[in-house]
Amino acid sequence: MTKTQTLPLKQETDIVIIRQRVRKAAEEARLGLVSQTKIVTAASEIARNALIYGGGGQCLIELANRDGRAAVRLVIADQGPGIADIERALVDGYTSGSGLGLGLSGSRRLVDEFDLKSQPGAGTTVELWKWK
Amino acid sequence: MSVSQLAELLKQNEEQILDKWLSAQRAAGIRFDLIDERNVQDNSRDLLKAVIMALAQDADDFDAPAWKPLKAQLERLSRTQARQGFSASETATFVFSLKEPLFELIQNQSQYDNRVDLVWLVNKLVDKLGLFSVEYYMAGREAVIREQQESLLELSTPVVQLWDGVLAVPLIGALDSNRTQIVMESLLQKIVETESDIAIIDITGVPTVDTMVAQHLLKTITAAKLMGARCIISGIRPQIAATIVHLGVELGDVVTKSSLADAFKLSLKELNVRLVGNAR
């Protein structure tokens, strides 16, 4: 596999492909089965948010290195309306739609590093790390 | 001017162009495993006729109604080829190999002093047709993919009766929203039909359980409850269990079992069914 790849995120089926590629990258980074499942699930959550609330975007998958440990780094970005109140969006159970409100907060717990950048009108970018 | 002139030229040399076009196609390679000579000839003849017809109406704007029949024909052809297993370039080659015979024909008309214009016109025309055929080809391919997706939807959602009063749905693959919707509906319907008390939802074959899948499961469980049936979720693998917990999803008072077999045993026990084997 190449070290980085960027995948489109325009429709529901793109999420399936993103999950598959993230799993592949996680296997390649030799993450354990639980870690693999966690990063794949986090990717699924963030990608779905970017599609539903952000109107689509793209997903970067990178086989990276963190302090000498093999890692998977994901950057999922959309050019949507952005999140006005990030703190509130990260509260367990908060949803502006009809979800469980656990996507953002849950993903943060699933990964080793979680970075959310968003500005109203300027889209949302989420960076996720999981290492060995 | 030059459009109608071209139409006239093509009309007068129709048979000759057709012959040369066919040999150009043969030289480029025809997939005789997918199409027979007869069809190739008919397709080529029809398309050439349509080109002449369109040109004869002196329309050089491709969006003009004069080009409609030609486009329709090209669409039918390219879509068919997409279904038959031709590659995109094989489909485009059919159109592009028309260039050579047309260039040759124009070149031989020494009586015309606007040959360069005519060649340019033909060039634009054939390029356009080639692009159209590729676009139609892609549309054909996408239609095939959509159909396959739809048939997969139906394929992979069986609700089976394991015992009088016990249903099971073995879920397999990615649970996108359409599919889960179908599973949920068919499960609820089957519960009513069979007056079942217990429904086992087995997720052994589900690679990822995220909040959307969890929400669908929870909704199904609630709806089943309203119909008087209890759900058991089976096949939650350890890594999925760990992930669900960290996500923060609470499955409430739903009974979970590690395997479908265990869930089935529990169901029988709850229905007071005792299996009598040839125990020692």
Ligand SMILES: Nc1ncnc2c1ncn2[C@@H]1O[C@H](COP(=O)(O)OP(=O)(O)OP(=O)(O)O)[C@@H](O)[C@H]1O
């Ligand atoms: N990319 C985004 N662009 C704009 N708003 C977003 C984006 N991602 C999340 N949000 C906002 O943050 C809220 C919380 O997101 P979160 O993923 O935690 O929950 P949810 O998507 O509503 O439900 P679910 O539990 O199904 O994920 C969303 O309801 C939405 O209002």
Ligand SMILES: [Mg+2]
């Ligand atoms: Mg979400």
